[in-house]
Amino acid sequence: MRAPLRATAELRTxxxxxxxxxxxxxxxxxxxxxxxxxxxxxAISALLSGGKRLRPAFCxxxxxxxxxxxxxxxxxxxxxxxxxxxxxxxIHDDVMDDSDTRRGQxxxxxxxxxxxxxxxxxGSRTRFxxxxxxxxxxxxxxxxxxxxxxxxxxxxxxxxxxxxxxxMRTQLMGGQYxxxxxxxxxxxxxxxGAVDRARRVLTFKSAKYSIEHPLLLGGSLAGASTDLLADxxxxxxxxxxxxxxxxxxxxxxGDPAETGKPAGDDLREGKRTVLVGLAVQNATPAQAETVxxxxxxxxxxxxxxxxxxxxLTDTGALAEVEELIDQQVGVACETLDGADLTExxxxxxxxxxxxxxxxxx
Amino acid sequence: MRAPLRATAELRTxxxxxxxxxxxxxxxxxxxxxxxxxxxxxAISALLSGGKRLRPAFCxxxxxxxxxxxxxxxxxxxxxxxxxxxxxxxIHDDVMDDSDTRRGQxxxxxxxxxxxxxxxxxGSRTRFxxxxxxxxxxxxxxxxxxxxxxxxxxxxxxxxxxxxxxxMRTQLMGGQYxxxxxxxxxxxxxxxGAVDRARRVLTFKSAKYSIEHPLLLGGSLAGASTDLLADxxxxxxxxxxxxxxxxxxxxxxGDPAETGKPAGDDLREGKRTVLVGLAVQNATPAQAETVxxxxxxxxxxxxxxxxxxxxLTDTGALAEVEELIDQQVGVACETLDGADLTExxxxxxxxxxxxxxxxxx
Numbered sequence: 097m098r099a100p101l102r103a104t105a106e107l108r109t110x111x112x113x114x115x116x117x118x119x120x121x122x123x124x125x126x127x128x129x130x131x132x133x134x135x136x137x138x139a140i141s142a143l144l145s146g147g148k149r150l151r152p153a154f155c156x157x158x159x160x161x162x163x164x165x166x167x168x169x170x171x172x173x174x175x176x177x178x179x180x181x182x183x184x185x186x187i188h189d190d191v192m193d194d195s196d197t198r199r200g201q202x203x204x205x206x207x208x209x210x211x212x213x214x215x216x217x218x219g220s221r222t223r224f225x226x227x228x229x230x231x232x233x234x235x236x237x238x239x240x241x242x243x244x245x246x247x248x249x250x251x252x253x254x255x256x257x258x259x260x261x262x263x264m265r266t267q268l269m270g271g272q273y274x275x276x277x278x279x280x281x282x283x284x285x286x287x288x289g290a291v292d293r294a295r296r297v298l299t300f301k302s303a304k305y306s307i308e309h310p311l312l313l314g315g316s317l318a319g320a321s322t323d324l325l326a327d328x329x330x331x332x333x334x335x336x337x338x339x340x341x342x343x344x345x346x347x348x349x350g351d352p353a354e355t356g357k358p359a360g361d362d363l364r365e366g367k368r369t370v371l372v373g374l375a376v377q378n379a380t381p382a383q384a385e386t387v388x389x390x391x392x393x394x395x396x397x398x399x400x401x402x403x404x405x406x407x408l409t410d411t412g413a414l415a416e417v418e419e420l421i422d423q424q425v426g427v428a429c430e431t432l433d434g435a436d437l438t439e440x441x442x443x444x445x446x447x448x449x450x451x452x453x454x455x456x457x
Numbered sequence: 458m459r460a461p462l463r464a465t466a467e468l469r470t471x472x473x474x475x476x477x478x479x480x481x482x483x484x485x486x487x488x489x490x491x492x493x494x495x496x497x498x499x500a501i502s503a504l505l506s507g508g509k510r511l512r513p514a515f516c517x518x519x520x521x522x523x524x525x526x527x528x529x530x531x532x533x534x535x536x537x538x539x540x541x542x543x544x545x546x547x548i549h550d551d552v553m554d555d556s557d558t559r560r561g562q563x564x565x566x567x568x569x570x571x572x573x574x575x576x577x578x579x580g581s582r583t584r585f586x587x588x589x590x591x592x593x594x595x596x597x598x599x600x601x602x603x604x605x606x607x608x609x610x611x612x613x614x615x616x617x618x619x620x621x622x623x624x625m626r627t628q629l630m631g632g633q634y635x636x637x638x639x640x641x642x643x644x645x646x647x648x649x650g651a652v653d654r655a656r657r658v659l660t661f662k663s664a665k666y667s668i669e670h671p672l673l674l675g676g677s678l679a680g681a682s683t684d685l686l687a688d689x690x691x692x693x694x695x696x697x698x699x700x701x702x703x704x705x706x707x708x709x710x711g712d713p714a715e716t717g718k719p720a721g722d723d724l725r726e727g728k729r730t731v732l733v734g735l736a737v738q739n740a741t742p743a744q745a746e747t748v749x750x751x752x753x754x755x756x757x758x759x760x761x762x763x764x765x766x767x768x769l770t771d772t773g774a775l776a777e778v779e780e781l782i783d784q785q786v787g788v789a790c791e792t793l794d795g796a797d798l799t800e801x802x803x804x805x806x807x808x809x810x811x812x813x814x815x816x817x818x
Binding site for chain 2: 122125126128129130132133136184188191192194212215216217218219223224226227228230231233234235237238239241242245251258262263265266267269270271272273274276277279280281282283284296300366392
């Protein structure tokens with residue numbers, strides 16, 4: 097047996113190894129169909145090679161928080177399954193948003209469009225790109241579950257873990273639907289409840305999915321007590337909110353060289369974030385009109401981005417969001433300090449709080 | 458304990474009950490996100506209310522073929538899971554093909570477009586429809602697996618079954634990719650290997666997925682012998698090919714009132730079926746030119762449909778396909794007669810051969 101993993105960086109390597117081996121196995125299954133399927137594997141493999149492995153880290157430390165001497169094998173597999181699920185979510189999300197890039201590379205549907213162009217094939221390039229990405233995402237979704245079910249944990253632990261895994265998947269998709277509904281109906285629904293609605297999307301699309309559920313998954317696989325699971329939830333929801341609020345700020349004010357996304361992309365997509373909700377709530381009629389005119393304009397110029405940034409700053413929305421981030425980081429740290437978990441996990445989770453909320457990409 | 462199921466019709470009812478109860482449970486999970494998610498559930502529910510429950514039937518009789526006295530519960534749940542997987546495949550397939558209707562109702566992406574129009578929401582209606590359908594399909598894909606894992610079968614049986622379930626999913630998606638590749642590259646790749654390529658797509662996208670894998674799944678869950686599994690494969694692949702060839706004929710020559718799809722829809726989509734492959738292979742230069750010009754034209758008129766139908770008939774392709782269907786039905790029936798399985802299953806599977814290949818919808 098190998099030495100137990102002791103650091104988030106070691107986990108990252110272990111997860112990458114599991115993913116590579118798994119993709120290797122799946123290559124054989126797809127080659128039975130045809131070697132023509134290789135571009136699908138290449139696209140998935142390229143996407144999986146990137147990423148911060150954030151969800152695996154929370155899953156792992158949620159597990160290791162229960163006891164120091166638990167075997168790693170089961171949880172590393174489950175953690176890698178989360179990464180495949182995330183790949184599915186990203187691929188389909190980019191199709192739905194018609195995004196160009198992801199993790200500093202072309203989005204998967206753009207890769208298939210490029211293949212169609214290079215090969216000089218017939219028919220609609222856009223449709224080919226779309227179909228390739230829908231299928232690549234579907235494969236990741238199926239594989240995520242295939243890998244998860246291979247986690248070497250006792251049957252009871254698997255049952256508990258599966259409950260979290262299943263809820264996570266359904267509620268993420270519910271959250272994504274709510275998000276697109278909000279983009280479509282926000283003007284009609286008005287600014288009064290906009291902040292609440294944005295926070296609801298954030299809770300389900302991000303806080304629960306990215307942090308709370310991975311922690312609960314790890315904890316459940318390890319047989320954590322009800323008290324510890326409750327602390328994981330409190331910590332996860334607070335940090336998850338802070339994490340997403342940081343993401344929202346970076347989506348508007350971030351440096352493209354560091355985020356891997358064009359500047360102001362979230363503004364062009366018309367994302368109805370808490371940041372935007374607060375701006376709209378605090379706006380003068382002129383500022384509100386600016387937001388109405390510019391937000392969601394796919395052809396928004398650099399000047400337009402700057403104008404919207406000014407509104408987000410001048411209305412005090414940016415400052416309020418930074419304050420919210422600080423508050424939630426406070427709740428997360430306090431919960432972590434009071435929780436009954438291993439010291440290794442406490443230290444690692446503290447480090448993840450910093451990584452998730454002070455980052456620039 | 459209730460009386461064991463004795464007929465395909467009883468199974469159909471049992472599967473529908475499992476699906477309704479499952480969707481009811483998921484409603485609660487999604488309502489935690491928001492009641493705004495109800496349209497997603499409505500769309501899935503409407504789609505699931507239709508369908509021939511063909512895959513569940515093969516799964517069930519593959520199981521019951523092993524012994525008469527096996528408990529139904531486990532296999533009915535697994536069979537219902539196949540129906541959810543099929544719903545996912547259909548929803549995403551319709552997005553990829555931009556189809557208007559499914560099972561006589563609007564395709565799921567069209568339902569979301571209609572919702573966007575009725576509510577007079579902002580932004581692109583097409584994009585909203587697309588996103589709604591991608592998410593609805595993703596939910597069905599996750600749920601299929603959630604339901605499958607609830608099948609009440611012994612752990613060993615579950616492991617065997619899961620192997621089939623996993624291969625089925627991956628290879629269906631590979632087959633779908635191969636299919637779209639063939640639509641895009643068939644002219645470039647030329648008519649020489651067109652029939653072989655079309656049969657390969659058919660094998661993976663249809664024969665294995667619709668019949669062989671469901672049978673093997675049921676057989677594996679029941680602990681079938683290697684011999685019986687081999688017979689299931691032989692039977693499944695032969696009948697599966699016949700089934701899809703029938704589908705291809707109906708897609709071109711079927712009555713829209715019975716198929717629920719507009720006449721000649723497969724021709725407008727440019728589907729590269731075995732039927733088309735044979736026609737191209739046998740065609741005179743003039744007939745080949747007609748196919749090149751008309752096949753895949755989304756605006757193909759009724760006259761265009763008739764012209765293509767004539768080519769498919771005059772080249773002898775239709776007659777060859779009908780002969781292939783007869784041949785494969787022969788192989789399927791012979792295999793069934795020689796297989797060591799229960800008489801109930803033999804009779805039921807014989808009836809399914811007729812239903813799958815003599816149907817008009």
